[in-house]
Amino acid sequence: MVQLFAPSDSPPAAPESSEQPIGFVIGRSSPQSFVFVSDEETVPPRLEYVVIHGAREQVDDTFRSVDLLAQVTGIRAEVLTLGEDLDYAEAQTVVSQNATLPPRVQAEATVLGYLQDGVVRQARMMVLPGTPVHTAPDALLRAFFSRDEASSITLGTLINRRGVDVRLDPNGLSRHLAIIAQTGAGKSYLAGKLLEDLLGLGATIVVLDPNSDYVQLRKTQADADRPYHYANKTPHADRISVLRVPGIEGRRYTDEFVGPTEDYTIRFAELDADDIADVAGVPTTASRIRDAITQSVARLRHLNVDFVPRDLAQDLADFAGVPLDEGATSPEESSDQAASGPIEPPDGDDTAASEAWLEGLQALSTDSEPPAGRPQYGGGGMPGSEDADLRRDARNALRYVRRLERYPVWGHTTVNIERLIEPMRTTIIDLAGTEKVVMAYTAEWLLSHLWERALGGRLRWPVFVVLEEAHNLVPGGGPRDQQTKASRIINTVAAEGRKFGVYLIVITQRPSKIADDTLSQCASQLIMRLTNPDDQKAVQRASEVVSQGLLSNLPGLNQGEVVTLGRLTRIPAMVKVSGRQGAEGGADRDLVQDFQAAHREATAQQAFDRGSPSGNLPRSGPKRIPL
Ligand SMILES: Nc1ncnc2c1ncn2[C@@H]1O[C@H](COP(=O)(O)OP(=O)(O)OP(=O)(O)O)[C@@H](O)[C@H]1O
Numbered sequence: 057m058v059q060l061f062a063p064s065d066s067p068p069a070a071p072e073s074s075e076q077p078i079g080f081v082i083g084r085s086s087p088q089s090f091v092f093v094s095d096e097e098t099v100p101p102r103l104e105y106v107v108i109h110g111a112r113e114q115v116d117d118t119f120r121s122v123d124l125l126a127q128v129t130g131i132r133a134e135v136l137t138l139g140e141d142l143d144y145a146e147a148q149t150v151v152s153q154n155a156t157l158p159p160r161v162q163a164e165a166t167v168l169g170y171l172q173d174g175v176v177r178q179a180r181m182m183v184l185p186g187t188p189v190h191t192a193p194d195a196l197l198r199a200f201f202s203r204d205e206a207s208s209i210t211l212g213t214l215i216n217r218r219g220v221d222v223r224l225d226p227n228g229l230s231r232h233l234a235i236i237a238q239t240g241a242g243k244s245y246l247a248g249k250l251l252e253d254l255l256g257l258g259a260t261i262v263v264l265d266p267n268s269d270y271v272q273l274r275k276t277q278a279d280a281d282r283p284y285h286y287a288n289k290t291p292h293a294d295r296i297s298v299l300r301v302p303g304i305e306g307r308r309y310t311d312e313f314v315g316p317t318e319d320y321t322i323r324f325a326e327l328d329a330d331d332i333a334d335v336a337g338v339p340t341t342a343s344r345i346r347d348a349i350t351q352s353v354a355r356l357r358h359l360n361v362d363f364v365p366r367d368l369a370q371d372l373a374d375f376a377g378v379p380l381d382e383g384a385t386s387p388e389e390s391s392d393q394a395a396s397g398p399i400e401p402p403d404g405d406d407t408a409a410s411e412a413w414l415e416g417l418q419a420l421s422t423d424s425e426p427p428a429g430r431p432q433y434g435g436g437g438m439p440g441s442e443d444a445d446l447r448r449d450a451r452n453a454l455r456y457v458r459r460l461e462r463y464p465v466w467g468h469t470t471v472n473i474e475r476l477i478e479p480m481r482t483t484i485i486d487l488a489g490t491e492k493v494v495m496a497y498t499a500e501w502l503l504s505h506l507w508e509r510a511l512g513g514r515l516r517w518p519v520f521v522v523l524e525e526a527h528n529l530v531p532g533g534g535p536r537d538q539q540t541k542a543s544r545i546i547n548t549v550a551a552e553g554r555k556f557g558v559y560l561i562v563i564t565q566r567p568s569k570i571a572d573d574t575l576s577q578c579a580s581q582l583i584m585r586l587t588n589p590d591d592q593k594a595v596q597r598a599s600e601v602v603s604q605g606l607l608s609n610l611p612g613l614n615q616g617e618v619v620t621l622g623r624l625t626r627i628p629a630m631v632k633v634s635g636r637q638g639a640e641g642g643a644d645r646d647l648v649q650d651f652q653a654a655h656r657e658a659t660a661q662q663a664f665d666r667g668s669p670s671g672n673l674p675r676s677g678p679k680r681i682p683l
């Protein structure tokens with residue numbers, strides 16, 4: 057079990073010399089921990105690394121002297137003449153009469169282990185009382201936490217030793233990685249840094265980006281606010297592609313800032329009828345509506361039509377014998393109409409509700425003739441209650457299908473998967489502004505295709521798939537029907553992907569809301585600040601190396617600080633993430649700057665109003681407060 061403690065706010069200066077002991081082991085010690093006495097001047101701060109030089113250890117069959125690394129997990133001071141039982145007056149007397157003694161300073165240390173042929177071994181012997189304790193020199197810490205730079209991912213530096221780089225072993229990603237922290241802790245910043253280094257090493261990466269957090273990665277941090285054309289570029293910018301859903305209004309980063317992008321569309325005709333019903337939000341219980349969609353899809357396929365949502369809607373309208381526009385209102389939007397008539401859409405197979413809804417539509421409809429040039433299904437002319445039922449189902453389905461026209465992601469082509477799996481390429485799929493179902497569909501589409509190739513031995517290079525806000529893709533902790541379209545394939549890849557070269561990087565701020573199966577398959581974890589007890593418990597459930605001690609100290613981490621667990625580092629490290637080159641997309645807004653801009657605009661508007669003839673007229677309504 058790992059015992060780590062939260063960092064102090066300001067890191068101490070790195071001690072370079074370990075000549076003088078900073079203390080001596082006292083009391084009882086064990087292979088896991090020891091206590092040492094120190095003094096006011098030399099006592100190390102909490103989390104400092106200390107070393108026992110020449111500790112006696114059994115290495116294989118022989119006893120040897122090793123440098124045993126330990127971390128200070130607690131410090132305390134005590135003055136004998138100022139015991140806990142003194143009251144205020146007594147303490148004042150002792151202090152005023154200079155009757156205080158020098159403090160007795162003690163520190164507790166947790167043993168981390170020693171290095172043997174580049175591998176960290178756990179101590180099996182205790183440190184004897186009287187043994188001197190030294191501050192661990194940077195060189196020793198580098199041997200524990202750094203690796204060959206050319207073949208590793210540099211995450212940052214030790215929190216309390218800024219001179220010691222922490223480098224991750226890329227092989228630690230081969231059993232999937234989870235990046236977990238509460239919102240704003242620095243997950244996306246960290247992931248960006250990780251992806252930069254991974255790409256530099258030669259990795260193929262696809263990022264599903266629901267918030268445009270990664271679209272600026274090609275520009276340097278310093279040029280985040282410059283249009284792409286004028287910005288300095290990061291070293292591998294030409295190996296990063298950004299795909300965007302066309303036609304999304306009001307993006308946070310326009311193409312001018314992001315740089316060249318390609319359209320991300322999904323060929324609608326590739327979806328099967330169930331997919332269409334899912335993405336349109338048809339409840340799984342609404343089997344009649346789903347059947348209507350299935351039949352409509354079959355009709356279009358029979359006619360060999362490469363259809364988009366409008367074509368499907370038209371087919372349903374024609375079948376139902378109603379004009380297309382009767383389905384223009386989405387199921388949600390119709391709620392205000394519902395108040396004025398029986399037009400609320402059915403939300404299942406409730407026949408009575410559906411009939412009422414249909415009647416409402418018929419009452420409003422003046423023209424139920426299908427448009428010219430469209431197939432005639434008999435529509436309103438079909439006699440018999442069964443036909444009427446089918447028409448009613450088609451009409452109900454129309455409502456759902458028409459909402460799909462609002463998602464600009466559906467088109468006649470799907471992005472070419474060959475492009476995504478080129479060696480040393482990062483593809484950011486910017487899904488900001490689309491519905492969650494589109495994200496789930498994209499995850500399912502991508503992973504299924506990768507999986508199919510991997511199983512067929514047609515995936516030449518390992519592919520990393522980054523799932524941001526993964527709790528929305530593989531929800532857990534609720535009923536099974538909470539699953540998304542992507543749940544099953546994500547769990548399959550999580551369970552078996554490592555054998556076939558498909559690796560997940562799962563990012564979430566709500567570990568308690570993600571499927572346990574997925575999280576527990578992520579053998580490496582990067583955990584940042586986390587205060588919610590449910591989320592802490594979920595992290596502990598998912599990993600046997602997470603101790604209570606670590607959990608209770610996660611709230612003490614500052615923004616950008618992370619604990620590495622699993623096979624990424626030889627032993628868990630507490631790291632200050634740094635050195636990211638690419639600009640952020642989702643950086644916190646600077647409210648002071650926003651206010652200043654708003655203030656400028658309001659003041660300019662006020663001046664303009666005063667200058668204009670109408671601006672001098674007395675105003676009615678509330679009085680303006682001068683800025
Ligand atoms: N290591 C770091 N060094 C400097 N700034 C950082 C670091 N990590 C995070 N930040 C800053 O903190 C803010 C939040 O970081 P980030 O967006 O990565 O958090 P997040 O955990 O992904 O949040 P969310 O859950 O909302 O997506 C950003 O403005 C970012 O610039």
Ligand SMILES: [Mg+2]
Nearest residue numbers: 243244269642
């Ligand atoms: Mg984020």
